[in-house]
Amino acid sequence: MSDESEPGQQSRTDTILGWLVAITFIVLLWNIIQMPRTVLEEREPLMFFHYSMGLIVSILAAIRIYWWLREPAPEPPSELPVASFGFNRAILFALLLVFAVETVIGFVYAWGAGHDVVLFGVHLPAFIAKSEPLRMSMGYFHSALGFYYLMLFVIWFAFGVYQKIRYGVGLKRLFPGSSV
Template sequence: MSDESGSGQQSGIETKLGWLVAITFIVLLWNIIQMPRTVLEEREPLMFFHYSLGLIVSIIAAVRIYWWLREPTPEPPGELPVASFGFNRAILFALLLVFAVETVIGFIYAWGAGHDVVLFGVHLPAFIAKSEPLRMSMGYLHSALGFYYLMLFVIWFVFGIYQKIRYGAGLKRLFPGSSV
């Protein structure tokens, strides 16, 4: 948090990184929803888009985590207790952490399943040999983390509603650039 930011406010870079993570993840979520609804023979371009966009989300989340750890912890907005504010930050940090590691697990799963991995039109060689145990373990973990970040979103939003009711903290503060 920079010195010119107010209580509970993010710096400009943190705000931009937050919006980049949010927007790229929403596009990735659309991609995730479309894949099972697409005929198997036509799914490959969606998979390649998924790999590329997943990498972008992962990199932006990792940069955001770096920025998060680099800056001092902000003060909570006046209406929120420190513990309540800290819980919100913990949920968001866990969400960013999942986004940052999900891609690595996804690539290991893809190579273990024998899939071609194409990033931005460039075919990557398989760095890991095809393996059924690897495909199963990493595939389940990749899926479980997907459900985990959806659960984190729900907890974050429900807790935001609770904070609105209990402390009068506005829901707008849950967006990047508002109160952290």
């Protein structure tokens, strides 16, 4: 099921997976922004939505990582040096890794805090007993990874702007399906 692509272009599968990860993450980010602005007594549906969307993002990121490792690396656009292209891809790979592991840490945090975990309306049993040390350590780690992926986004975008200025490659290429 390999779909070869020309230099500077992503494969169709890469494009579809990229857009699915991006769109589901944007929805999850909206949820993350809304939760602190919501009254505590009304947060439960947002938390359940957060768990479900987080799982979707994590699964899509894991599939994208599998596809990334399975297929040969795309050729960089002719005007972009290989090292610059590789650095940009490394940032995106790190971002996908964070997305893939963030959900596992989030579930461990939720169970450690004694929260009900509901995925798509189905209550999951607590696989880990309530534990304050676990809640604190996993909660901090979950939050830290959240700040880490925001930092990766900023680096990725800033580096894209640098590549635009230095090498003349367009910013549109930062979107899935555009020139890689």
